[in-house]
Amino acid sequence: MKKLSNEVWVYIEQRSGKVADVSFELLSKGRKLAKEINGVLKAVVIGHKMDSVVQETFSFGAQETIVVDHPALEEYKTMPYSRLVSELVGSRKPRIVLFGASFIGRDIAPRVASNTVSGLTADCTNLQIADVTYQKKDYKQLLLQIRPAFGGNIIATIITPDNPVQMATVREGVMEMAPLDKAVNGKIDKVDYVPGDIDGLIEIIDHHQEESKVNLKSASIIVAGGYGMGSKENFSLIHNLAEAIGGEVAGSRASVDAGFVEHERQVGQTGVTVRPKLYIACGISGAIQHRAGMDESNKIIAINNDPEAPIFGVCHYGIVGDVEDVIPKFIEAYKNKLK
Amino acid sequence: MSYHSIVLVKQVPDTANISGNVMKPDGTVNRAKLPAVFNPEDEVALELALQVKERYGGKVTAITMGPPKASDILRECLYMGADEVCLITDRKFAGADTLATSYVLSETIKKFAPYDFIFAGRQAIDGDTAQVGPQTAEKLGIPQITYAEDVIEVKKDGVTIKRRIDGGNETLKSVMPLLITVIKEATAPRPFRAKLAMAYKNAKSLMEIEKMVESNSLLLLDDLIEEYKANGLFIPTLTTEDLDVDIERCGLSGSPTKVHKIESVILAGGEHEKINPDKEGLGYLVDKLMEDHIFG
Numbered sequence: 001m002k003k004l005s006n007e008v009w010v011y012i013e014q015r016s017g018k019v020a021d022v023s024f025e026l027l028s029k030g031r032k033l034a035k036e037i038n039g040v041l042k043a044v045v046i047g048h049k050m051d052s053v054v055q056e057t058f059s060f061g062a063q064e065t066i067v068v069d070h071p072a073l074e075e076y077k078t079m080p081y082s083r084l085v086s087e088l089v090g091s092r093k094p095r096i097v098l099f100g101a102s103f104i105g106r107d108i109a110p111r112v113a114s115n116t117v118s119g120l121t122a123d124c125t126n127l128q129i130a131d132v133t134y135q136k137k138d139y140k141q142l143l144l145q146i147r148p149a150f151g152g153n154i155i156a157t158i159i160t161p162d163n164p165v166q167m168a169t170v171r172e173g174v175m176e177m178a179p180l181d182k183a184v185n186g187k188i189d190k191v192d193y194v195p196g197d198i199d200g201l202i203e204i205i206d207h208h209q210e211e212s213k214v215n216l217k218s219a220s221i222i223v224a225g226g227y228g229m230g231s232k233e234n235f236s237l238i239h240n241l242a243e244a245i246g247g248e249v250a251g252s253r254a255s256v257d258a259g260f261v262e263h264e265r266q267v268g269q270t271g272v273t274v275r276p277k278l279y280i281a282c283g284i285s286g287a288i289q290h291r292a293g294m295d296e297s298n299k300i301i302a303i304n305n306d307p308e309a310p311i312f313g314v315c316h317y318g319i320v321g322d323v324e325d326v327i328p329k330f331i332e333a334y335k336n337k338l339k
Numbered sequence: 340m341s342y343h344s345i346v347l348v349k350q351v352p353d354t355a356n357i358s359g360n361v362m363k364p365d366g367t368v369n370r371a372k373l374p375a376v377f378n379p380e381d382e383v384a385l386e387l388a389l390q391v392k393e394r395y396g397g398k399v400t401a402i403t404m405g406p407p408k409a410s411d412i413l414r415e416c417l418y419m420g421a422d423e424v425c426l427i428t429d430r431k432f433a434g435a436d437t438l439a440t441s442y443v444l445s446e447t448i449k450k451f452a453p454y455d456f457i458f459a460g461r462q463a464i465d466g467d468t469a470q471v472g473p474q475t476a477e478k479l480g481i482p483q484i485t486y487a488e489d490v491i492e493v494k495k496d497g498v499t500i501k502r503r504i505d506g507g508n509e510t511l512k513s514v515m516p517l518l519i520t521v522i523k524e525a526t527a528p529r530p531f532r533a534k535l536a537m538a539y540k541n542a543k544s545l546m547e548i549e550k551m552v553e554s555n556s557l558l559l560l561d562d563l564i565e566e567y568k569a570n571g572l573f574i575p576t577l578t579t580e581d582l583d584v585d586i587e588r589c590g591l592s593g594s595p596t597k598v599h600k601i602e603s604v605i606l607a608g609g610e611h612e613k614i615n616p617d618k619e620g621l622g623y624l625v626d627k628l629m630e631d632h633i634f635g
Contacts, residue, residue, distance in 0.1 A: 020505075079482055086477075103505045106469045107485045114441055114474035119595030122468035134599060144599070150352075150465065157600040201482040202513040205499065209507035221633070245634065270467055278633045299633060301624070302611075312611060317624055321616030333621035338635060 004164055006039030007094040010062070011085060013104045014045070014053055015076060015209070021217070022100030022172040027060035029127060029175040030098055034063075036129040037141045039095065042066060044088065046081055048074040058186040059179050065186055070193035075207070080199035082108045086115035088191070093164045096143050098127075101169035109169050119160030120167040121145035123269055125174055125292045134161050143168065148269055148288045155288065173217050173273035173293075214248070214264045220277045221247030224267055224294070227254035228283025228304060229323060235260040237327040238282060244331045250274070252284045268293035283323045286311025303327070340495055341396035342515075344388035345451055347444060347459040347475070348381040348401050348416060350409040377412045380460025382419075382528040384521040387490055388458045389420050389529070395493055398422040400451055404432060404443055407546035410574050417539040418531035425451070426544045429578040434591035437466075441474035442588050447577060448479060456498070457518040461486060469520070476518035483518040484511055488525045543567055545576035 008030045013020040027043060034041040043057035043065040050069045057065045068084050089097060089112055097112070099105035101123050113120035126146040132139045143166040145158040160166040216222060223245070225238035235255065242249045251261035253268055267274055269289035279297035284290060286302070286309055294300070295314045302315035303326050312318045319326055352373035388399045401416035403409045404427040413424040427447050435443070448457065457476070462469035469485070476483035489501040491510070499512050503522060543551075548567060552558045567573040579586060587593060614620045628634040 015505075078484075082477070103486060103503070107473065107483075110437070110468075110470040110473035111477040111483070113438060113470070114477035117438065117595065120437065120470060121596055122466070122470060132599060134597060145596075153603065155602045156598055157602075158596050159599040160595050161597060163595040198480075198482065202484065202511050204509060205512050206510035207504075207507070208509070209504065212506045278628065299628070299631065301614075303616075315611045317614050317627075318611045319614045319616050319620070319624075326616045326621075329616065329618065330621050330624075333618060333625050334634070337622065337625045337629065 005093050005095045006034075006037055007042055007092070008034040008037070008039055008096045009042050009044055009066075009089075009094040009098070011097065011099045011105065011108070012043050012045045012053065012057060013100050013102060014047055014050075017047070017049060017053055019053055019056055020100055020102060020104075020172070021177060022102055022105070022170070024056075024060050024179070025172065025175040025177045026098045026100065026170060027057060027062060028178040029170075030096075031061040031178075033096060033127065033129055033143070037095065040064065042094070044085060045069075046073055046084055048072075054188060055183070059183040060177075061180055061184055062186050063184055064189055066189045066191060068191045068193050072195065072199070073193060075204055076104055077199070077202060077204065078107055078111070079201055080196065082111035082115070083196050083198060084191075084193075086112045089118070089165060090116045095164070095166065097165060097167045099167070099169045101171045105169050109167060113167055116165060117163075118165040118167050119158075119163050120169070121147065121158045121160075122169050123147055124168045124170050125269055127168060127170070132159055132161070134159060137161070142166070148292060153288075171269065171271070171273060212264060216248055216250055216265065216267065216272050216274050219248035219274070221245060221280075222250050222267070222274055222276045222278070222294075222297075223247045223280045223282065224250040224252065224284060225255050225260060225282050225323075226252040226284030226290075227258055228285065229255060229260060230283070232260050234324065237323060241280070241282075241327050241331055245334055247278070247280070252287075252290045281311050281315070282327060284311050285309045286314065303330075341398075342391055342455040342493060343397055343451075343453065344391055344399050344456040344458055345448055345454050346381070346385045346388045346399060346401045346416070346421070347457065347472070348385060348403045348412055349378045349460075349463050350375045350403065350405050350412045351378045351463050351465040352376075375408065375411065377415055378460050378463045380462060380521060380523050382460075383523050383525050384458040384460050384519075385416060385419060385421065386526050386528040387487075387519075387521055388456065390526070391456065391490060391493060392420075397455075400425065400454075402427065402444070402447060402451070404428070404440060404447075407544060410544040410547060413544070413574055414539055414542050415531065417542060418536040419529055420532060420535060424574055426574055426576045427578075427582070428544075428546065428576060429589075431579050431586055432590050434594065435589065436594035436596045437468055437470040437474055438595060439589055439591075439593035441471050441478055442593060443582070443584060444471070444475050445478035446582050446584050448475070450577075450582075453516075455515040455517075457481075457516070459518065459520050461520040461522050472518060472520040479516075479518070481516050481518055482513055483520070484513060485520045487519045487521050490519075539572065542572045542574050544574040548573075
């Protein structure tokens with residue numbers, strides 16, 4: 001068997017030189033994974049005028065940054081970007097490659113996996129290194145790709161035993177962002193951009209993007225509503241409570257799917273992971289996918305009319321009652337105390 | 340000008356309504372035990388393909404890979420207006436991860452060439468990976484547009500599509516052929532057409548016709564297939580024998596990712612303080628949160 005690489009790569013997602021938080025979070029996690037396999041953490045940067053981006057990767061511990069910098073790469077485009085990452089992964093076969101489970105990550109990672117015949121696991125909520133025995137064979141230091149599956153009834157640990165490259169995507173907020181006090185004196189590996197036939201198959205005609213007004217990750221108080229709110233009209237109770245106590249509004253997947261609240265406010269495995277000082281879950285049953293996105297909150301209050309709801313298993317304060325009844329009383333109690 | 344659209348559809352367990360023991364010991368899913376539905380975003384993908392056909396002419400081919408039972412959703416595709424459907428099924432395809440799935444799909448799609456578009460739902464509700472579309476496009480060497488919400492215009496030299504991105508949207512122009520993954524916000528799928536439902540309710544796949552023969556010794560398989568074909572009610576069914584595939588790249592053996600461990604989620608009742616839903620209880624709770632400097 002060929003010797004396996006000990007490199008952990010993180011694909012650095014950026015638009016106009018602004019790096020996505022999830023990439024810094026993955027560098028922070030990648031640093032730990034690299035240490036466990038006595039390996040090297042590398043960042044992969046593609047774009048134009050990437051000097052400051054490269055420096056930022058060193059602040060998060062990249063020991064080496066591979067950079068393809070060219071005017072033709074100024075904007076993210078599926079074809080040249082995925083081709084370039086595929087060529088790098090295919091020729092150098094890093095042991096682990098991590099992508100954000102974002103619009104860009106979910107666009108590029110599957111193409112790279114397909115091209116390089118690598119395993120890819122989506123939306124991992126945990127990544128670990130461990131020795132594994134699989135079908136009577138021993139494998140050293142595999143990447144355990146852990147994710148809830150099947151409506152949250154199970155937690156699956158996925159491995160990529162017989163493949164040189166193990167790839168995974170992770171949602172924003174799942175891993176903690178941990179900048180170093182002092183940046184690494186990292187190496188820069190400049191790779192020339194050689195245009196490919198397929199690079200220009202798609203052109204961008206128009207591009208609208210606004211800085212999101214929603215920032216759940218930095219909110220210290222979050223009020224979240226679930227399917228148990230019953231209707232979009234009733235969901236206004238969540239807004240009322242959030243406004244009264246100075247919190248951000250969020251929702252579970254079921255309430256987003258039902259149209260009670262917009263997708264960018266979804267907390268959970270396929271939404272955002274949050275760690276506020278206070279999380280108030282109203283009418284949320286507490287499926288594992290939701291809990292994966294909020295169970296590290298400092299204090300959790302659950303309001304639900306079903307005393308058996310799993311959300312009561314992770315909360316600090318449990319209130320059994322109807323949301324229509326409890327939320328207005330809560331607002332009143334708050335206003336009375338803070339008069 | 341007319342265009343050929345291929346739509347990738349999947350029958351999925353209704354993950355919102357899972358009950359009982361549905362996992363097999365090898366970590367794969369016992370689909371037989373689950374209620375199965377048409378993956379919602381694939382239905383939207385089919386709708387967009389049908390709209391392209393109605394605006395510009397052409398034809399729509401719906402393809403699914405799955406157990407024989409997946410022919411259910413192919414009939415539904417016919418009820419909505421698909422011109423042609425195809426079932427890919429073989430025990431050797433079982434246990435496929437997204438990579439092995441995209442390999443078989445891409446080999447099947449080659450049989451339906453030439454095509455202008457491949458439409459697929461962004462993701463299936465049983466895994467939410469959103470990987471099979473892009474992986475199939477890569478295998479076919481064609482470009483992709485993911486998260487599509489509108490097909491603005493199709494011209495001979497290219498298609499203009501609006502797609503969702505983080506905090507906004509993008510309008511892209513691509514050459515064809517192109518693979519497009521569709522989000523559910525794009526449009527609502529049409530209801531079944533009564534006339535088509537009447538016409539195709541007896542459409543059957545190879546396995547379904549085989550079952551009829553097994554239970555009635557007077558029927559001959561080949562004759563029956565010919566009869567169904569003559570009536571336009573045969574659902575073409577492809578197995579490993581009909582496809583030019585490397586078995587090692589299919590199913591579990593072609594899947595680099597393996598399920599190492601499955602843990603049932605035991606939602607333990609952790610310790611928590613019960614608060615009465617009345618004025619006193621909630622007042623006490625607010626006091627507690629003020630003490631902890633969360634409020635105030």
